[in-house]
Amino acid sequence: MxxxxxxxxxxxxxxxxxxxxxxxxxxxxxxxxxxxxxxxxxxxxxxxxxxxxxxxxxxxxxxxxxxxxxxxxxxxxxxxxxxxxxxxxxxxxxxxxxxxxxxxxxxxxxxxxxxxxxxxxxxxxxxYVWIASRDKQLSGIDLHVSRRQRISPASVDPTIKNYHWLDLVQSLFDAYDQGRDTSCVVDADGCLTEGPGFNVFVVRDGTVRTAHRGVLEGISRRTVIELCARLGIPLREQPIPVDDLRDADEIFLSSTGGGVLPIARIDGQPLRLAFPGPVTTRLYDAYWAMHDEAAYSDPVRY
Ligand SMILES: Cc1ncc(COP(=O)(O)O)c(C=O)c1O
Missing domain, CATH: 3.30.470.10 (Aminotransferase class 4, branched-chain amino acid transferase, N-terminal domain)
Known part of the structure; x- marks a missing residue:
């Protein structure tokens, strides 16, 4: 070749x-x-x-x-x-x-x-592709919480990165119809799963939570989990009823296409703390700083 x-x-x-x-x-x-x-x-x-x-x-x-x-x-x-x-x-x-x-x-x-x-x-x-434009990141991403269900993990193993995206794409159209920027979908119990190209994290009273199942095990999700351990930020992987998103202090997304992305509003309503909140900001800074660590870097052979 x-x-x-x-x-x-x-x-x-x-x-x-x-x-x-x-x-x-x-x-x-x-x-x-x-x-x-x-x-x-x-x-x-x-x-x-x-x-x-x-x-x-x-x-x-x-x-x-x-x-x-x-x-x-x-x-x-x-x-x-x-x-x-x-x-x-x-x-x-x-x-x-x-x-x-x-x-x-x-x-x-x-x-x-x-x-x-x-x-x-x-x-x-x-x-490099950002899942949200720079302008949108600065003005604040408005996340639509869809009632659509992510394809069941009993049907498609979500730890296999896959193109079964019709649920996610339909939820995006719902979001756009309501003037929102992007969306996340639920599981059969009405708990948070993930969105089109990202995992979701919810912060309340200093504790970070993310869905424990029914989601892709994102590499950026793993990075956030590891950074929480390093920084002494309590983190739980557990079921998150979607109503918890509405009274979160902070919410952020994680994706290879943008790293840690703060959310400003849920279905048009600002979160309890002005965005980007303090926990999100610490994780955002730590996420990008980690890119300079040799253990995680593989220099391109130009
Ligand atoms: C459905 C879904 N969830 C989560 C993610 C985030 O995964 P990663 O952090 O590995 O980019 C992606 C990435 O494309 C995705 O498609």
Missing amino acids: REPQTGEFEGGTAFADGDFVPLSEAKISLFDWGFTRSDATYDVASVWNGSFFRLDDHLDRFFASMDKLRFRIPYTRAQVRDILHACVRGADLKQAYVAMVVTRGVPPRGARDPRLAENRFYAYALP
């Missing part, structure tokens, strides 16, 4: 069908079950100031998800790491959103047996 030169692909690099190509040339088949059945798994890591953040954790989660869904790719973990580095190098990105994807592939015409498909591996790097 020919590796790209630094900056060969302006604006982003893709790896598809064994080759590095400009983003506009990366395509998947109309008949790939990744498209027709959401039969795929993926992961998204970030590059900040020229280094991957927690790349090993993202690779662990990606390979574990592949195992659970019985995907096989012709690349080792070390080769996947090299491909991701090459994608970032190819576009010479210092701040990047870096995705790895495996799809079931295309079974022989007419076949209904997923074992007959050859799994496909894709990767790409783009300029």
